[in-house]
Amino acid sequence: MSRPLRILFTIPNFKTAGSQYVLLALIARLNKHNFNVIVGIENHWDEAKKVIPVSDLVELPKLFKVSKIRFLKQYIKVLKKNQIDLVHSWDYKSNYLEPLACRLSGVKYLYTKKNNSWSRSWQLKSLFSHFIAYDQPEMKKRFFSNKHYANKIKLIPHGVDLLKFFPLEKISHSTFNMCYVGTINENKNQLFILKAMLNLPETIHLNVFGKADVNYKKELDVFIENNDIKDRVHFYGYISQSQLPEIFRIQDVLVLSSLEEGFPVCLLEAMACGLPVLSSDSGGGAKFMLNTMVDDCLFSIYETDDFNHKILNLTHNPNLYKSLRSKGLDLVHKKFSIEREVNSYVELYTNL
Template identity: 30%
Template sequence: MILVIIATHYLPHVGGLELATFHLAKELDKQHNEVHIITPSPDPNKNTTPIHMHRYPIHTYPDEGPIRAFIDGLTFFKKTVKTIKEIKPDIIHAQNITNSIPAYIAWKKYHIPYTICIHGNLELMGPFLPASLKRFWPQLPHIKEAAQIITLTNEMATQFEKELGTKPVVIPNGVDLDRFYPAENNEMKKSASPVILTLSRIDNKKGLEYAIESMKKVHAKFPTAKLMIVGDGEYRSELEKLVEMNMLSATVEFTGLIPNSEVPVYLRNADLFLLPSLYEGLPLTLLEAMACGLPVISTPVSIAPEIITTWKNGYIIPFKSPDAIYEAIIDLLSNPDKRRQCAENSFRAAKETMSWENVAKQYAELYQFILESN
C-alpha cells in the first residue's frame, strides 16, 4: 500500500502531533507499506529516515498578517496536490481538517480516497469557519467527502458525531515502548522521598492550583513527599505565588522545561503521576506514565476514563478537587502493595493496547477496508 500523510507540523519540531505522525509512519513502513509525508515544516539538519519526506517550507511571520498566511497556505496546498499526483498513492491521511483540503482536491482530480484524523476540538480545526457557524461544518466538501474521519477518544467521537452527523472511528495514539518502560528492579530512584509528578504546559486549564492546594494536607501526612511540576508556561508565576502563600516551597518544585530525552527519566524516578487538567485532547504524558509503570491519578478528561480504573491502576478524581487529589495520593502512598499492583497494571495495559505497532495495525486495517469498499 502506498500512503501519503499530510502534516502541517513535523520533526525536528517536537510536539504530540509531530511524534504521532512520526511513529505512525515508522510502524506502517515496518509493516511493508510505502509511506510519504508531505509537510511545510523545514528540517535544517536534513535528517534522513526510511520515510519518504517531501518538505515545502513556508516562511510566514506574525507581522505579515492573515492574508500572507493564507497565500502561503494555498502555495503549500498547490505543491501538495502536485506531489500527490506524482506519487500516485492508494490512500491519503490528513492530520487535522485543514490538511484535508488538498486531500479533497486530489480525491476530485485523481479519485484517491482520504481520511482525516482530528487531534483536537472542532472549533480549533482551521481558520476557514468561525465557531459560530459550526453548524455548517457537515456541508464543507473536504469534510463531507472524506472516506473516514478518525478521532483519538470516544469523548471526541461523541462531540464530532453531534456536530457532523457522522460517527468517527476511534483510534487513540500510541506510546513509544522503546523509550517509555518501567525502571529496572535494581535501578535506584534518585530521591528517597515520594515524588508526585505532573508533566505539561503550565496554563490555567491544567488544574495545577488544585494539586498545589492538596499538598498542604499531603505534607502533614508525608512530610518528605514532593510535588514535581515539570514544564513551563505563562501561568507559572501565579502558581509560584500560590506556593509561597501556602509556605510549600520545600514541598512543590518547578523544574521548568526539560529536554524531551529526559522525560522518561523523570517518569521512572516518580512514584505517582498526576493529571488534574480541566481539558485535554489526548494527554500523551498519561500514556507515557502508564508505560513507565506509574499509578495514575487523573480527572475524567479525554481518554482517562477509558484507560484508568479506580483501585486497579490509579484513580479518576473530580475536577477542581484538592481533597480528592489528597485522598488518592494518600491512599496510594499509604499502601505500597496497592501502589505496586497499580504500577504493574498500568504497564500491562500500555504494553498490550497502546503500542504504536498495535495502533498502526488498526490504521492499516482501516485503510484496507476503505480501498476494498472503493
C-alpha cells in the same frame, strides 16, 4: 506487481506538534514494500530534517499566507507531483481545504481526531474526508453520532512504544514525588495541584517537566511564593521523550489536572514505565484508558479533597500502590501498544 501505496502524512511541524512521536513510530513500522511515505510540514524545516530524510519531506502551503483558491491549487500540485494515493492528516487544525483538495484530485483523505475542538470548519473537514479515526469513545458521542458518519469512522486509540517505555530500577529518595510532564499553561491547570499541596504533608513534592507559558508561570510563581511551598515545587524545563523512563525512576506518581484533554498519552507512557497515575476526569480520554482503575486514579477538578484523598491513599497503602503499578503495566501491554495502533492503521489504509 502493483507499486506501494504512496501516503502523505501531514503535520504542522516536528518541534511543537504532540503527534510527532506517534507519527514517527508509525512510519518506522510500516512495511516499505507496501507503503511509500512522504511527510508534509508547514514550518520548522530544520527540525523535521533531524528525524525525516529530506527526500521524504515536502513543504505544505500555509493557509494564513495565501488565499483559499491559491491554497487549493498549491496543495493539489503537491499531491500530483508526489503521486499521492492517500493523505493522512495528523494536524490539530480544522482546515477543510485539505480534504477538499484531495476530493478534487481523486485522492483519499483520512484524518485523526485528537482534540475536543468542534466548529463549522470541523464539520466541513469531516464532511469532505473519506474517513476519520478518533482515539477515544467520548469523541464519537460528541462529534460523530450523526448517521452520516456511520461508515467513515473508526476508534483507533494511540499506543506506546514498549521498546522505549519500560520500567527501570527505582532510585531511592526520601520524599513522595508527584510529577507532571508536558506544557505548563492554564488548560493543564497546574495551579490545582499547587492548591492541593497546601493540605498535603510537607514530604509530598511536585516535579514539573515541560515548557511553560510565561504569564501562567508567573501566576504559579506568585502562588508558590505567597504560600511558602517553594522548597516542595521544582521546575525542570523541557525534556525529550527519550529521557522520560530515566526521569520516572525517581517519581512516585504522575499527576494530570487538565481542564480539557483529548487522549493523554503521557498517562500511558508513565504506566508503561511502572508509574501509577492520577488524572482529572476531563474529555473522556483518561476515563477510557484507565478502565477498571478509575475509582482509584480519576479525580474531580472542582475541589481538591478528592485528589488529596487519592494521593494519601497511595502514600499510606503500599498494597494499593503495588496493585495500580501492576494493573497499569498490564493495561498498556494488552490494549495500548504502538503495534496495535499501527496494525489498525495498516488495515484502514489497505481498505481505503
